[in-house]
Amino acid sequence: MNKYNLFIGLALVLSSCSIADLRTPEIKQDRQAASLQQKAQVLLTTAIQKQGLDQTDRFSTYEVVGSDHWKGLLGKMGNIWNWKQEKVAMRYALGDFDGQIEVLEGKKKGWIGGIQSWDYYEVSNGQYDTDVKDDKRIMFGLAAYHYYFELASRLGTAPLVRYVGKGEIEDKAMEKIWVSWGNERTKDYDQYVLWIGKESGLIEAASHTIRDTYLPMSGFLYSSIRFSDFKAIDGVLIPFRQSVQLKNPKDTEKKYIHQFNIDSFEWDAFPIEQLRPNQGIQPLGDDKLSIP
DSSP states (O other): OOHHHHHHHHHHHHHTTOOOOOOOHHHHTTOOOHHHHHHHHHHHHHHHHHHTGGGGGGOSEEEEEEEEEEOHHHHHHHOOSSSSSOOEEEEEETTSOOEEEEEOSSTTTTOEEEEETTEEEEEETTEEEOOSOOOHHHHHHHHHHHHHHTHHHHHTTOSEEEEEEEEEETTEEEEEEEEESSSSOOTTSOEEEEEEETTTOSEEEEEEEOOSOSSTTOTTOEEEEEEEEEEEETTEEEEEEEEEEESSOOSSTTSOSEEEEEEEEEETOSOGGGGOOOTTSOOOOSOOOOOO
């Protein structure tokens, strides 16, 4: 049995048993003291403010230019994109899921795909075309990256914020909080454990469940994303390196499934109308990601 078939077999067994659950026993039993709940909320609010995400209403769009490297067997299986490590431009509207991606080099240079209110489209020879087959990988990837660029402010609206405890990443002290939309293990919503640097006050890593995805049988999995190389762009700290790792954050960023490195980041680099080519579609806002 090769490695690929072994992984699929393991996935079938595990996925038939359960879905990932990041709750502690105290959270499951809903018996956390109000003082600890308040501490968790303060940590999250402070992280939003430290990163400057409470000031982003000054902007309407942003553009990220960089490259994504997928490594190893899991990287090969999970690669969202129809290309390897070519440089791309991701363009997003703040606070919703309207976005697009353009390949900037290689054989697919000039290719553009996007989603507008969950309607998938492609742009060919400057012409917008929604009459194309939905590319579930592209849709998932665009939405997922969109969410993580704005993670702290997105989670700031979640109704459940609980304190998990202390931890360490590369000998740096962390405070951990759990964030979700309901205190049950269900496919209806994701769970997050945020690793907030005690010294920085920033979200330096986030463990998260994987519910709505293009990958079958992935509900039992959870992974983590490490945020590093923060740079101030117009008063907002942007992590220029984002490393996704299986399960909990590792003590080295080199152990990644995939790593996105940013070359440049710019607010309001283009008009928001560029992301909404179909004027007949109303914006949906921050509705939950759902890949049919």
